[in-house]
Amino acid sequence: AGPGTMSAPGAAAAGGGRSGSAAEWGGFEDNMQGGGSAVIDMENMDDTSGSSFEDMGEMHQRMKEEEEEEEGEAGAAEEEDGEFLGMKGLRGQLGRQVADQMWQVGKRQASRAFSLYANIDILRPYFDVEPVQVRARLLESMIPVKMINFPQKIAGELYGPLMLVFTLVAILLHGMKTSDTIIREGTLMGTAIGTCFGYWLGVSSFIYFLAYLCNAQITMVQMLSLLGYGLFGHCITLFVTYNIHFHSLFYIFWLGVGGLSTLRMVAVLVSRTVGHTQRLILCGTLAALHMLFLLYLHFAYHKVVEGILDTLEGPNMPPFQRVARDIPVVSNAVLNTTAKAIALTL
Amino acid sequence: FASCPRSQTGDPPPSSAFAPSEMLLSSQSYTGQILQPTYSPSTHLGYADGFDEEPPLLEELGINFEHIWQKTLTVLNPMKPADGSIMNETDLTGPMVFCLALGATLLLAGKVHFGYVYGMSAIGCLAMHALLNLMSVAGVSHGCVASVLGYCLLPMVILSSSAVVFSLQGIPGILLALFIIGWCSLSASKIFTSALAMEGQQLLIAYPCALLYGLFALLTVF
Numbered sequence: 001a002g003p004g005t006m007s008a009p010g011a012a013a014a015g016g017g018r019s020g021s022a023a024e025w026g027g028f029e030d031n032m033q034g035g036g037s038a039v040i041d042m043e044n045m046d047d048t049s050g051s052s053f054e055d056m057g058e059m060h061q062r063m064k065e066e067e068e069e070e071e072g073e074a075g076a077a078e079e080e081d082g083e084f085l086g087m088k089g090l091r092g093q094l095g096r097q098v099a100d101q102m103w104q105v106g107k108r109q110a111s112r113a114f115s116l117y118a119n120i121d122i123l124r125p126y127f128d129v130e131p132v133q134v135r136a137r138l139l140e141s142m143i144p145v146k147m148i149n150f151p152q153k154i155a156g157e158l159y160g161p162l163m164l165v166f167t168l169v170a171i172l173l174h175g176m177k178t179s180d181t182i183i184r185e186g187t188l189m190g191t192a193i194g195t196c197f198g199y200w201l202g203v204s205s206f207i208y209f210l211a212y213l214c215n216a217q218i219t220m221v222q223m224l225s226l227l228g229y230g231l232f233g234h235c236i237t238l239f240v241t242y243n244i245h246f247h248s249l250f251y252i253f254w255l256g257v258g259g260l261s262t263l264r265m266v267a268v269l270v271s272r273t274v275g276h277t278q279r280l281i282l283c284g285t286l287a288a289l290h291m292l293f294l295l296y297l298h299f300a301y302h303k304v305v306e307g308i309l310d311t312l313e314g315p316n317m318p319p320f321q322r323v324a325r326d327i328p329v330v331s332n333a334v335l336n337t338t339a340k341a342i343a344l345t346l
Numbered sequence: 347f348a349s350c351p352r353s354q355t356g357d358p359p360p361s362s363a364f365a366p367s368e369m370l371l372s373s374q375s376y377t378g379q380i381l382q383p384t385y386s387p388s389t390h391l392g393y394a395d396g397f398d399e400e401p402p403l404l405e406e407l408g409i410n411f412e413h414i415w416q417k418t419l420t421v422l423n424p425m426k427p428a429d430g431s432i433m434n435e436t437d438l439t440g441p442m443v444f445c446l447a448l449g450a451t452l453l454l455a456g457k458v459h460f461g462y463v464y465g466m467s468a469i470g471c472l473a474m475h476a477l478l479n480l481m482s483v484a485g486v487s488h489g490c491v492a493s494v495l496g497y498c499l500l501p502m503v504i505l506s507s508s509a510v511v512f513s514l515q516g517i518p519g520i521l522l523a524l525f526i527i528g529w530c531s532l533s534a535s536k537i538f539t540s541a542l543a544m545e546g547q548q549l550l551i552a553y554p555c556a557l558l559y560g561l562f563a564l565l566t567v568f
Contacts (some may be wrong), residue, residue: 120476127480131549159550166557173561177568
């Protein structure tokens with residue numbers, strides 16, 4: 001009884017609204033039929049054209065209410081409706097149906113995409129950290145553990161590793177910019193991001209796969225976390241050696257700092273693996289990949305300026321080789337000015 | 347009496363479903379008078395003479411100079427505690443102006459990097475939005491993140507305008523760049539932590555902001 005009595009005045013209002021709409025919204029009628037204005041407002045012209053999705057949404061609401069009302073009503077309202085539609089003809093109705101379908105499909109796709117996005121919440125517990133914890137883990141990543149007889153705890157956290165990967169990207173970019181490295185196919189940013197994220201995700205997956213083969217007790221998140229924190233040594237080494245260009249210094253940092261972080265990762269993995277062959281395979285692979293990556297980053301992304309730049313290549317110049325050579329201990333500025341002076345005289 | 351206001355407030359919404367937003371706003375602002383029996387709903391239907399009753403253009407566009415100035419002052423003084431409620435409204439005019447100013451000062455230094463500025467801002471906003479949603483209990487919207495990050499870009503404009511006068515590729519330039527990066531990221535993290543109630547995690551928010559502003563500094567310096 002309640003909804004019925006409520007819908008009746010609503011229907012009257014809606015029916016009255018249709019015929020009375022001309023009276024109430026006098027402004028719109030004038031716009032539609034007045035010959036004075038050259039600009040036609042599509043949205044307000046035709047109630048049934050459904051040319052915008054917002055209107056479709058509201059129309060949906062109104063249609064649902066109308067459907068409930070029309071069943072209980074006589075044909076008076078229908079006649080009025082028919083009359084109203086008759087003015088615009090079949091085209092309005094067809095357009096309305098097409099727009100209606102598009103609205104439905106769009107709504108379904110949007111809600112599906114939204115629920116997919118909401119899945120990012122499964123990563124939420126891995127970002128719940130305090131600054132003190134992050135600092136402690138950073139320092140711990142350089143200290144190899146001694147006890148390898150029972151499984152070492154690995155923090156399954158993704159904030160620290162993610163920030164370290166981004167830091168490595170920033171350091172690479174800085175190194176490429178200071179050394180005027182020219183990347184011929186691609187952009188500097190794309191190369192840096194691709195290299196760092198590719199290493200982190202790719203090598204983690206590969207080692208996780210090997211760990212699965214060698215029966216090691218480690219999960220994917222833990223592996224990501226372990227390798228991410230292992231990049232801390234890489235960040236320090238590259239930050240120092242991109243600014244101070246001594247080869248011997250780089251090798252000392254490579255072995256010292258790189259070696260320490262590799263030893264830590266190896267020790268943790270060894271503590272979680274049983275069997276000598278498996279330990280050897282797993283840790284050998286990880287150590288080799290980690291140390292070689294640092295070597296690669298140093299030599300591929302920071303060209304040591306020692307001679308003529310690429311752009312000043314003349315026809316009788318030998319092809320410039322991007323291989324670092326041992327240079328005497330001279331300051332970078334002297335080298336640059338010497339190189340430019342030689343190039344200018346040629 | 348108790349049912350009176352309910353039936354009266356229940357009436358306007360169905361019929362005003364297609365009313366222009368101006369009428370809706372004015373009917374909501376008259377809630378005090380709805381309870382009085384002398385209220386006539388015909389006072390807000392004068393659409394033909396609505397020109398005098400339209401709100402001023404700036405108010406309609408949502409540009410509030412007082413708020414913009416307040417937010418700019420908050421950014422410029424990182425030591426001043428931020429009011430968490432000022433970031434409730436998404437205001438993108440200030441950030442747009444600052445991005446354009448950054449592009450213009452870079453142009454003065456001979457670098458046409460408008461595309462890079464916009465691209466890095468867009469990707470940075472997306473990344474920060476994802477990170478903040480993962481780290482905070484209450485979520486943030488894209489507009490809020492874009493607004494905060496855009497406002498805190500103001501010190502970077504100072505850096506790029508100083509790059510016009512002298513080259514930043516020496517030690518003093520690097521130090522100035524580091525100082526400006528620290529300033530930007532401190533302001534941004536201060537506003538984020540006060541708006542999202544994430545005390546104790548300010549450093550964790552400041553670091554990604556520092557990386558993002560470091561990219562802008564890289565663009566400015568080199």
